[in-house]
Amino acid sequence: MTETTDPDCLFCKIVAGEIPSQQIDENDDTFVFMDINPATRGHALVIPKRHTQDLTTIDPADLAACAQMAQQIAKRAKSQLHADGVNLLNCCGEVAWQTVFHFHIHVIPRYVDDSVRL
Numbered sequence: 193m194t195e196t197t198d199p200d201c202l203f204c205k206i207v208a209g210e211i212p213s214q215q216i217d218e219n220d221d222t223f224v225f226m227d228i229n230p231a232t233r234g235h236a237l238v239i240p241k242r243h244t245q246d247l248t249t250i251d252p253a254d255l256a257a258c259a260q261m262a263q264q265i266a267k268r269a270k271s272q273l274h275a276d277g278v279n280l281l282n283c284c285g286e287v288a289w290q291t292v293f294h295f296h297i298h299v300i301p302r303y304v305d306d307s308v309r310l
């Protein structure tokens with residue numbers, strides 16, 4: 193793996209601990225932290241530790257690692273937060289609502305009465 197971090201990237205700074213976050217998990221390839229503006233209780237972001245812009249640029253192995261981690265976080269949302277369901281969301285490109293250009297998967301626990309519209 194060559195390029196790993198972008199010094200100007202917000203999420204790279206979070207992985208490096210230069211910007212504080214509420215971390216909830218990590219492994220060799222991925223990092224998980226709470227969204228600063230949660231759509232629901234437990235809204236988390238799963239990101240690759242290696243910087244990459246979006247769904248079209250991510251290394252397939254990192255994508256698989258993120259998907260596997262997202263599954264773990266979704267399971268935990270159900271067992272620990274008693275979520276009734278979960279949405280996974282990825283935004284690729286500005287027109288698709290992407291605002292931070294370091295690939296991430298939103299893990300959004302859903303509750304019967306949360307009345308959230310994504």
Ligand code: 5GP
Pocket residue numbers: 202213214225226227228229230237282283289290291292293
């Ligand atoms: P996007 O719109 O790119 O799919 O999602 C970016 C997400 O990052 C948003 O949900 C936003 O609330 C979250 N976010 C932006 N800045 C920060 C930050 O400094 N810390 C954390 N924890 N989340 C952030």
Ligand code: ZN
Pocket residue numbers: 197198201202203204205242243244293294
């Ligand atoms: Zn980055």
